[in-house]
Amino acid sequence: MKEILDAIVFGGGQAGLATGYHLQKKGLRFLILEASNQIGGSWPSYYDSLKLFSPAGYSSMPGMKFPGNQNRYPHRDEVVRYLQDYKIKFQLPVIFNQRVELVExxxxxxxxxxxxxxxxxxxxxxxxxxSFRNPFLPTIAGMEMFQGDILHSSEYRNPKSFHNQRVVVVGGGNSAVQIAVELTEMSQTSLAVVRPIQFVKQRVWGQDLHFWLKLIGFDTFPFWRFGKTAPRSKAVNDTNKYKERITAGKPYQEPMFTSFYKGGVIWPDGIKEPVDTVIFATGFRPQFPYLQAIGALDEEGRPLHKAGISIVPGLYYVGLEGQRSFASATLRGVGQDAEFIVKKLVQCLK
Structure with a gap:
């Protein structure tokens, strides 16, 4: 392509589309390159039962209200449709099947x-x-000799294929709890945790938690101004009586196992237990190897930036966890970050 554009956006998910919205408002010439053949980023690849942790009323992107009952928690497929409709409404210039290999x-x-x-x-x-394409798997002693299945939560879809299995889910976050709870309907499931799960009520004094986060300003508090990334929440949103289920042992909450052996896992008390499948709900890590050649990453491959502004002039980020605020990597937060970044980008172009 010979034309030199004002901007190119990598990714056609929520962060890329919100960025496109603000680039379009500024009248800039831009394209959005999406690696897959569809809009939605990582959303189409999440497990079947996933719902937003925030109500529809707190989950809109700039310029387009999330449809339907504003108090409900939208399902994964509703989010995908919303993002597809967002692209169509604003006629955003997305080119599919364009995975970036190298930036020079x-x-x-x-x-x-x-x-x-x-x-x-x-x-x-x-x-x-x-960072969905780079799931994080911790290294645990004996992992290589385990003859059962090891999965990351990014590979999990639904409990059907785990019927009558002995399953251990590793992790103490929202996804780990949701997956483990629904697996108990089909299998004998435990939740292996480093520390006991902390729950936070989804509704406080008749209002969803996100009402209070917005009211006190915590959701979008600019931690970056103080040289920090926003903290990650270690609490699990109790949207579906998860605390009640875990208290009742469905699933059991166990201290993290110390190692694998050929047929299963070894618990801290030394007991060996046969296990069919271990699912790691241990999150993701940013991975942008195509930016290495321009000096944008540190030795561990993490982006060098402040509030989404790279140390490399002309390079920016939207959608990084904790980039500018607690909400940065969410539907409700990417719009504000995209607006901030596009303003900085326009200044760069002058």
């Missing part, structure tokens, strides 16, 4: 090569791909 500096801007062999040029770049 080029004539005061950037040259972007994709896996298909296509070349794009832009004065600025906004990386909005998230």
């Amino acid at each position: 500096k080029d004539r005061g801007g950037f040259l972007i090569r994709t896996m298909t062999g296509d070349i794009f040029r832009a004065r600025t770049i906004i990386n909005a791909t998230g």
Whole structure:
């Protein structure tokens, strides 16, 4: 592609689309490159029963209200449809099947090569791909000898294939709890945790938790101004009587096992237990190897930035966890971050 654009956005999920909205408002020439063949980023790949942790009324992106009852917690497929409709409503210029392979500096801007062999040029770049494609699996003694199945939560879809199995879910966050609770309907399931699960009530004094987070300003508090990333919540939103289920042992909550053996796991008291499947709900890590050549990453591959502004002039991020606030990587938070970044980008273009 010979035309040099004002900006190219990597990723057609919530962060990329919100960024496109604000780029369009500024009248800039831009494209959104999406690695897959559909809109939605990681949402189409999440497990079947996933629901938003925030009500519809607190889950809108800029310029378009999330439809339906504003007090309900939208299902995964509703979010995917919302993002698809968002792209259509604003006629955002998304090109599919364009996974970025390499970014190079080029004539005061950037040259972007994709896996298909296509070349794009832009004065600025906004990386909005998230980290779903890089699931984190901790290294645990004996893992290589375990003959059962080891999965990451990103590979889990529903409990049907685990019928009558002995399953251990590792993790103490929302996804770990949701997956473990629904697996108890089909299998003997335990939840292995480093520390006891902390629950937070979803509704306080008749209002959803997000009402209070917004009211006191915590949801969008600018931690970045103080040289910090926003803290990660270690509490689980009790949206579906999860605390009640776990208290009743459905599933059991167990201290994290110390190691694997051939047929299962070894618990802290030394007891060996046969296990069919271990599912790690241990999160994700940013991974942008295509940015390594321009000096945008540290030795561990993490982006070097402040509030989404890279140390490399002309490179920006939207959608990183804790980027500017507690809500940065969420539907409700990407819009404000995208607006902030586009303002900085416009200043760069002048």
